[in-house]
Amino acid sequence: MPNAQFEHKWGMVADLDKCTGCQACVIACQAENNIPINTKDYFLQRRAYEWIRIERYWEGEYPNVKARFMPVLCQHCENAPCEPVCPVFATYHNEEGLNVQVYNRCVGTRYCINNCPYQVRMFNFWHPNWPARMENQLNPDVTVRSRGITEKCTFCVQRIRRGELQVEARDGNRLNDETISGGNYDPACVQACPTNALMFGDLQDSNAAIKPYFDDVNAHPGHGEHDRETRGYRLLEEMNTRPSVIYLKKIDKYPLEAGH
């Protein structure tokens, strides 16, 4: 927060009932954050860079099969397992609830990657390069990370900062749901999602659309998800990492048993 005028805690809600697995978020993230182009080789070596990925699961037996999708990005955990293991304090939690990676401090030990239960931290195994004519489309607000360091989703902190400067510092208004989406200060994945499956907001703002889901999940912690009023749950909740991303369960209109 450049002028410490408003407090924030950023969070996201992913509604799996709306997610179609179209991968628009993946592409948007790739373009926004100067992520190198993944080749087939990168994927085969399991070294592809994807700050947000769509996990696909098959449910049922052929021919009675359903595809399930789930966008997985950095969960910006409150008890982030990646943070205490970094020997050089390259990753830390800032006062806005973001899990921040400082590229210049990172020495590439990859302890954080190994300690992340969500596997969302990426290591730069190669020098990033793009076809020459694509270098002009790089986002000037995001560093091009060099080889040998770890990187991950930032909740598009460059957009948040721009919003804080333009809406809060200059005009004196608080960033809320309306101004965030109105000024394109949403993370790129949220902005690109065609079904609005991803929602981004500020948990310090009592009117935020994502706030009820977080309140509900926090009120029924651990395995108490049967008591919850909303469909909300966190990934790997039993690890008590307290992610800032909440998933909403899919409600299947035609369950597998019905034979549809």
Next chain:
Amino acid sequence: MALAGLLVTAIVAFIVVVLFISWFSNPPFGWGNAPDQPIAFPHTVHAGAVEDGGHAIQCEFCHRNATTGAAATVPAVEVCVICHKQINGANAKADVAEPETLINIQRVIDKHVDGRPIDWERVHRLPDHVRFVHEAHLRFLTQGEEREVTLPIGNQEAMQLPVPVQEACTVCHGDVALMEEVQPQQGQSLKMGTCLDCHKENSVSTDCTVCHK
């Protein structure tokens, strides 16, 4: 034996000289020279005070984005031509009609006629991993209620804010209006410590992501 000693001395001396130059040619020492520009642009004439023979054009008249966005930006040729359409070889006053000046003005006009930008050599360069928003800093220095602050850069004297934009620019850039060529040296180091000192002094966040991207 003597030859080996001489060789070692030469190598050590070479390394020392290289380190010496590379250290001292960086800010704040600024032994690096101003790069050759394709067109001589004297800030003294354009932005200098009227008493000193300048035209006292405000910084933000040319560096237009400084008050509205992140980068200060170098003006387009069209901005030069706003004035140099009139001020050129055809109607130059006798006292400024040095051939060298007229050649430089003609180069600007030629560029405009061709519709090509001027290939200025960059003097100041911000590292790729740093975000510096000119607009936010100028807003702090030039707007708000009257107050006194001590900026821990430059001469460190108490400063009455708000100040006019030209004065705000000199806090970091030095008095560019007095520079015939813009020097890489900026008066102070402008390393990360300088930024942090000032942010702490004025209770601005020192979170990494405020400046680093």
